[in-house]
Amino acid sequence: EKHRWHTSQLVLKKLYDLQQKHFDAFRVYLNMETERLDKLKNILDESNKLRNQKCNGKNMHCLHNSNNGLEVLTQRNNRLQKIEDLTRERNLIKAFKKIGIKKKLSGDTVTLALQGLKRIQRFYEIPASEMANGRHNNRIIGDQLNVCECYVISKYCFKNKDMYGAIDWAIQAYNKWIFDDRLKCMDINKLKRYIIASSIYTGNNYVKILNSNGIHYSEHGSKLRQYNDLMRGDIKNENHSTVDIFYAYRDLESYPNEKKFKELCNLGRSTRTLTKDAKCQYQTKNSSYRLLMPFKEEHVENNLNMKIYHDVLYDNEIIKIKSLATDKLIDSGVRNIDGSYRLSENVRSSQTCWIENDQAEGHFDEIDIRIGSITGLCTQTAERYQVVNYGLGGHYIPHHDALVKGQYIPIFGNRLVTVLLYLTDIENYGQTAFPMLNIISPVEKGAALVWYNLQINNGKLNYQSLHGSCPILTGNKWIMTRWLREEGQSLPYNWKNA
Ligand SMILES: O=C(O)CCC(=O)C(=O)O
Ligand SMILES: [Fe+2]
Structure with missing residues (x-):
């Protein structure tokens, strides 16, 4: 498996753990080496002792009779053999090799x-x-x-x-x-x-x-x-x-939307202010169930029908989702004109994975019911859930979620609505920004940001839905996205002809 080791917090953590293994392997090697050196030292000490005891002096008395001569020579030979063995210790060589394995990283x-x-x-x-x-x-x-x-x-x-x-x-x-x-x-x-x-x-x-x-x-x-x-x-x-x-990087300034994006991101916080004109309401959509537990709905913007819903996801669901994603995340790609994917750091740096409904132990069915209830839309034709984790310098430059005609197989039509679910809080620097609308959304754990990518009367791209993720300065940003497609919705136009 190949990772760019900074594209998500998760792989950063993996790298950290791997480095730790590297250090641990070195520790094992060092202990063995220390033990070996101790042994070598002992052998040397012993042979010195033998020399002092038996062969003291220049006359080499110890060799003067055959018994002593044999004893001394044999013992010395044994020790030399031991020294040789110790310098060729297999386990030691193995342990040493083990350190090298992780070096490439x-x-x-x-x-x-x-x-x-x-x-x-x-x-x-x-x-x-x-x-x-x-x-x-x-x-x-x-x-x-x-x-x-x-x-x-x-x-x-x-x-x-x-x-x-x-x-x-x-x-x-x-x-x-x-x-x-x-x-x-x-x-x-x-x-x-x-x-x-x-x-x-x-x-x-x-x-x-x-x-x-x-x-x-x-x-x-x-x-x-x-x-x-x-x-x-x-x-x-x-x-x-x-x-x-x-x-x-000054030429960035010549693209008004990029410039605005940068300006918004540099505020470092959400622009939404809860004034007396701001609309906030409990949303029940005539569901008796929701009467007991209504959604806290905040109106953000009319053109895209953009709204924030608070406390859509529960903590246990978020834990489950993250754990499902953990082994699946791969470096996020960008779509080419021909529909294929490529990696491009400067456009998007994060890790992504898709999760099937049936892998989530029923959690997604429940979340789908909630999404259906807040949007009033059919979720049956939606794309799989997508989970994203950003890493060191993680970001996503302004883009449209809606797909360009001809660049996708129009099963179920285009991405009508984006439901962006936040799995973590981000205090400042790293929010979702909409440069054409001058909006920057808070990243609040459990909340959902919902907006329309297409014009509701004709299905054409709503240019104002342009958005991106500001580079994350501090924190560990996780999101999950559900894109609702045109098929199955009651629309004033026929998407197959649009
Ligand atoms: O992470 C964000 O705030 C935005 C993500 C996004 O736009 C996307 O995944 O399409
Ligand atoms: Fe997006």
Whole structure:
């Protein structure tokens, strides 16, 4: 099984456990090794003792009669044999091999985690200095990063030609290196080179000029002073935007919806305000059962008939759903024009799985009844339940849930309604945002967000249903989706002709 080790909290946890196994294997090896060394030491001590007892002195008295000679030589030989055996111990070799098995994991893991972290930084425009201290907008978003981590990020930025990022993180690393613990994981000369090269890259392109004139570039040239100055923080006072790590992503601003999405997400919280005009009601849909336990319905928006229903799922159901999903989740894909799937981190980073109704021990039948009752729609033609878990840097850029004609086999028609069920709470940064409607929905455990993707009078795409998941900054976001299809609903149009 192949996972990108950061795409869901669940695989992160698996990786963590696997690393633990790796350490445990090393512990086993170390114990065996210690035992072996102790044994070797004992053998050596014993043979020294024998020498001192029997063969003391230069005259080698111990070899002067055949009995003693035989005894001494045999004993010494036995010990040498034992030493040889101990150096070739099979179990030890086995234990050593066991450590190696899990080694392969580490390389990609870090790179992919860095990718997620950079996405977050970019999207939320978090200065490296804040991120390194685990803060954003006066909120705590994590632990402080140490020299090693800042250095690794700088290196990653540099390798990916994010030169502003490389400088920014190098400065963080340098500052921590000066004031903290001067950890050995940082190569100060390399760090200097990142700064030199990045500065050249982002300012005047000296490298190109030097190269085209065949001049060998040396660190010890006059530039070094300039870069030392940069290190001292002068960089921050300079006019050009050297520390603007977001330079490379400015073209995002040219897409109004993306820009709005980013703005909404950056609020970090739901925009819904419960004013006296807000509509909130108990919904019973004329069901006597529901009279006893009505849904708490909140009207969010009229165009998509968007509503929030509170306490739709119970805790025991959520536990069950998560456990059903645990062994099935795989990296989320994106649909190609031809209907096939591909992986694309920058569009969507999470893990997904589909769960059959009959696998959920009746839970889904009950949930279906609730969904039928809150939407007034038929759930028989709905897609299977889809569960999603986001991971490090998890997100989903704005998209329409409705499928494009010709890109799907229209069994049961298109995705008329989305029922988005939240399986966890997310306090801030990581909600569902609708850029065309200026709406950002709270992520509340057990609640359902419901909206129409199609125009109810003609079945055409409702463009305003554009939505996405803001990158998750803190927390473990789980959702479950049920898409209700057109077939089986009483619609004012015939979807087969639409
Ligand atoms: O996670 C979210 O908030 C949105 C998910 C979504 O839009 C989807 O799965 O289609
Ligand atoms: Fe969606």
